[in-house]
Amino acid sequence: MRDPLLKYPGYILRRASTAAMAEFASRIVVLGLRTSEATILQIVAENPGISQSALGRMLDIQRANMTPIAARLEARGLMRRLPSDGRSLGLELTDEGHLLAEKARAIIDTFETDLTNRIPAEHRAHLMPALLALWPSADD
Amino acid sequence: MRDPLLKYPGYILRRASTAAMAEFASRIVVLGLRTSEATILQIVAENPGISQSALGRMLDIQRANMTPIAARLEARGLMRRLPSDGRSLGLELTDEGHLLAEKARAIIDTFETDLTNRIPAEHRAHLMPALLALWPSADD
DNA sequence: TATTGTTATACTCTATAACTATA
């Protein structure tokens, strides 16, 4: 049994990414969070007052899909949505949201360290710049 | 607006992968194929007679999810499912399937070349071994 | 006119449980 696609970086990128994402999801779920929610908590903690739309643009999540995610975080008491300019909602974490964001950050840190340690030392420094070059949105 | 996760390779891996996958999907859809279908055509072309289960294990697709995918490819006249040992189905491409697999392969090749060319030369050779180290299934 | 947030809807991928048939 031979996989003729193993020589393609895009294919390996996809396989490695889905495997890594599944592992991260299994770690972050102990906080009752999905990957996207954990990410959003970090972004909003760092950018209080950011609008739903701006957050969505940052994460490549569309407005329409942002609505139920933000509403769920608000319903859980982790985030507030405050009207800012009449049509926009400024997002900020509650105290409870900040606490959970910190716990999530610890899990993220450990995960990322584990991931980095799996990379042979001679390739380690090259992964990030190579991936950034593949990610067009990084230039926006 | 600042993304505090931009320094994490796992996060960049996820963002780069979803962007690349979306781009590939938009290219392969002109053949009426999804990414998973294009992949399966390549694997079956290279491994005629492979069972659905073995194919699923190779691609991290579960048996239960393999069934409708294989049935759809068969219904389109691209693949045959021949009983092999009574409980297994051996997969092989039809002539039409081979033709489409070749067209898909051309799109894959162009896509992968484009992707590789985006990586700065000094990092290019390091991406594949770094990703393979992150992908545990590669060792199975 | 453009943007924000919302609702509705649909498609894809993924995960689990339960079943039959066969090794």
Add this chain to the structure above:
DNA sequence: TATAGTTATAGAGTATAACAATA
């Protein structure tokens, strides 16, 4: 007992269209 294939079902992510309210 273990494996192959199937069915049903649910969760999650993503995409588009249309709408009201506001800039």
